[in-house]
Amino acid sequence: MSWDAIYRLVKRIPRGRVTTYGEIARVLKVRGGARVVGYAMAGSPSGQGIPWHRVVGAGGKLIIREPHGSLQRRLLESEGVEILGMRINYKLYGWPPVRKGVRKRVRRPAKIPRRT
DNA sequence: CATCTGACGACCG
DNA sequence: GCGGTCGCCAGAT
Numbered sequence: 001m002s003w004d005a006i007y008r009l010v011k012r013i014p015r016g017r018v019t020t021y022g023e024i025a026r027v028l029k030v031r032g033g034a035r036v037v038g039y040a041m042a043g044s045p046s047g048q049g050i051p052w053h054r055v056v057g058a059g060g061k062l063i064i065r066e067p068h069g070s071l072q073r074r075l076l077e078s079e080g081v082e083i084l085g086m087r088i089n090y091k092l093y094g095w096p097p098v099r100k101g102v103r104k105r106v107r108r109p110a111k112i113p114r115r116t
Numbered sequence: 117c118a119t120c121t122g123a124c125g126a127c128c129g
Numbered sequence: 130g131c132g133g134t135c136g137c138c139a140g141a142t
Contacts, residue, residue: 058126
């Protein structure tokens with residue numbers, strides 16, 4: 001897994017929305033899971049428009065320690081994301097990375113060949 | 117090669 | 130809901 005793929009996905013997060021390390025890990029099938037995604041973000045090259053601040057912990061928790069924590073907080077608030085304590089209302093601001101045009105199609109029990 | 121350290125997350129009490 | 134544990138794995142030492 002190249003971190004580049006992670007960065008590309010993060011770039012797609014719209015302003016005012018957030019997603020989680022775990023989500024990214026699942027969608028891109030990162031071997032190391034969420035933790036490695038966090039590691040990738042920590043090493044994300046600055047000045048390349050990567051909105052790292054839009055990536056939060058599971059459930060919308062802000063887990064970044066200082067000195068970047070407060071920065072993330074500021075950036076998010078400037079985008080209109082409401083922060084309560086150390087967390088965000090993920091139900092409201094969460095952005096699903098998955099292309100959900102593809103809803104899970106429930107397998108119809110196909111018509112039972114009715115014998116007469 | 118052995119250990120340690122995380123911008124994580126699921127679980128459990 | 131909150132803190133503690135444990136599993137995860139990629140670098141750093």
